[in-house]
Amino acid sequence: MRVLIGLLLLTGALAWSEKRVDIVYATVDGVALKLDLYLPAAAKAPLLVYVHGGAWRSGSKDRIPLGDLVGEGYAIASVGYRLSPVARFPAQIHDLKAAIRFLRASEKVYGYDARRIAITGSSAGAHLATLVGVTNGHRDLEGRLGEHLDQSSDVQAIVSFFGASNLLTILSQSTERGVAMRAPALQLLLGGQPAENPVIAKLASPVFHVDARDPPLFLLHGDQDPQMPIEQSQEMQTKYREMGLPVQFEVVQGAGHGGAQFFDARRMRLVVEFLGKSLVNGPQGQRGH
Numbered sequence: 001m002r003v004l005i006g007l008l009l010l011t012g013a014l015a016w017s018e019k020r021v022d023i024v025y026a027t028v029d030g031v032a033l034k035l036d037l038y039l040p041a042a043a044k045a046p047l048l049v050y051v052h053g054g055a056w057r058s059g060s061k062d063r064i065p066l067g068d069l070v071g072e073g074y075a076i077a078s079v080g081y082r083l084s085p086v087a088r089f090p091a092q093i094h095d096l097k098a099a100i101r102f103l104r105a106s107e108k109v110y111g112y113d114a115r116r117i118a119i120t121g122s123s124a125g126a127h128l129a130t131l132v133g134v135t136n137g138h139r140d141l142e143g144r145l146g147e148h149l150d151q152s153s154d155v156q157a158i159v160s161f162f163g164a165s166n167l168l169t170i171l172s173q174s175t176e177r178g179v180a181m182r183a184p185a186l187q188l189l190l191g192g193q194p195a196e197n198p199v200i201a202k203l204a205s206p207v208f209h210v211d212a213r214d215p216p217l218f219l220l221h222g223d224q225d226p227q228m229p230i231e232q233s234q235e236m237q238t239k240y241r242e243m244g245l246p247v248q249f250e251v252v253q254g255a256g257h258g259g260a261q262f263f264d265a266r267r268m269r270l271v272v273e274f275l276g277k278s279l280v281n282g283p284q285g286q287r288g289h
Contacts, residue, residue, distance in 0.1 A: 017041060017070045020110075025102035026095070026146035028082070033095055033145075035103075036061055037110060038076040045075045046116035046279040049100060049155070051132075053123030053258075055185035056084040056092065065122065065263045072272050075112040077103055081128075084188040089204050092189075094143025096132050097153035105148040116279040118157035118215075123228060123258060124185070126163025130206040130236065133158035134214045140203060157278035159218045159271055161262055162228050165236040166208075167194045167201040173229040181227055210239045216246035216278040218271065220262055222255025248274055 018039040024032045039045070050066060052059040061080040070076055081095035100117065107114035121129035135141045136154040164170050167186065171179050171194065186194060194201035202208050217240055221233040233249060240247035250270055255261055 025079075026098040028091075028095075028145055031082075033080060033082070033098070034061070035077050035079045035099055038064070038067065038070045038078070039110060039112070040070050040073050040075060042073055043111045044113045045073050045111075046118065046275065047075045047077060047103065047112045047114065048159075048275075049096075049103065049117060049119045049129070050076055050078045051081070051096060051119065051121030051125035051129045052078065053121065053125040054083070055181070056089075056124045056128075056189045057185055058083060059125070066120065066268075066271075068268055069272065074275070075110070084185070088191050089189050089200065090141050090143070092128050093131055093135070093141045094145050096128060097141070097143055098145035098148075100132070100153045100155065101148040101151040102146055104151045115156075117155045118159060118275055118279055119155045120159035120161070121163065122161040122262075123163060126160040127165070127206070127228075130158055130160050130163055130165060130217070131204065131209070133217070134206050134209045134211075138209070155215055157216050157218070157275060159274065160220065160233065160236070162221050162225055162257060163219075163232065164205075164228050165232045165239075166205045168198060168205060169235070170194070170229065170232060173231045175226040175229075178226040178229065207235050207239050210236075210243055210245070212243050212245070214240075214243070214245055216248075216274070218248045218250070218274040220250045220252060220267060222252045222257065222259070222262075224254055225257045227257040246278070 020037045022034045025035050026033045050064050052061055061078040064078045079099045082091045104114040119129040119133050133155050190197050190200050219233040221230045223230050237247050237249045252261055
């Protein structure tokens, strides 16, 4: 079903775009995995893949905080994935990579430019998005879901809104309140605490997968975040710098875990500028790992 929706440009002008909901990108154990597409008026737009948060155990693809970017000329795919009460890690990564392969194979159907795909997410979604972005072709994380295994799950840029990068250090960096919230979520995701399952925790940590072929990265993080400590983004920035990779870090002063300030006009302008350099004017090829 096609539904016309109006979205506001960052400049305040009104732009008309198309929204398609509940597109099935793969099926697992008889359950359909779905995504929503927000399409701008212009053809051959770069594509943003958005991964929702919710401590890996909740949340929905139905709402996105980046709708204004459709008015900036970006298509957005908001992807649903199996949550941790249903399936443990790495099921979530297998789902997201299957979605990217589907989206790349469906380029002519929906009219975006599959040579220019960025992945983004918030909180737990940012952790998953970053992990997807730095593990193209990884033997244990690629998965075999969907009908488009001939397609690449590669992306050309990553934007992380207050996400995790190292599950082996996150609890030691957290406040007491943060540990109380994050430890049960990690238990569900990994099937145990990171210290009890260091091999799987390392596999689930983007910082351990960074290599010289990875795409540009933009990190946004609040310096008062009790759940995903800012040290998580600092670790990722350090690793990227060690590898000589493009990385940008926006510290949101006084911000906790999320909030409207991450998605205000100024930060969205920074995201648009980053994507402009990384997608619109940057390399459009695919990287392999």
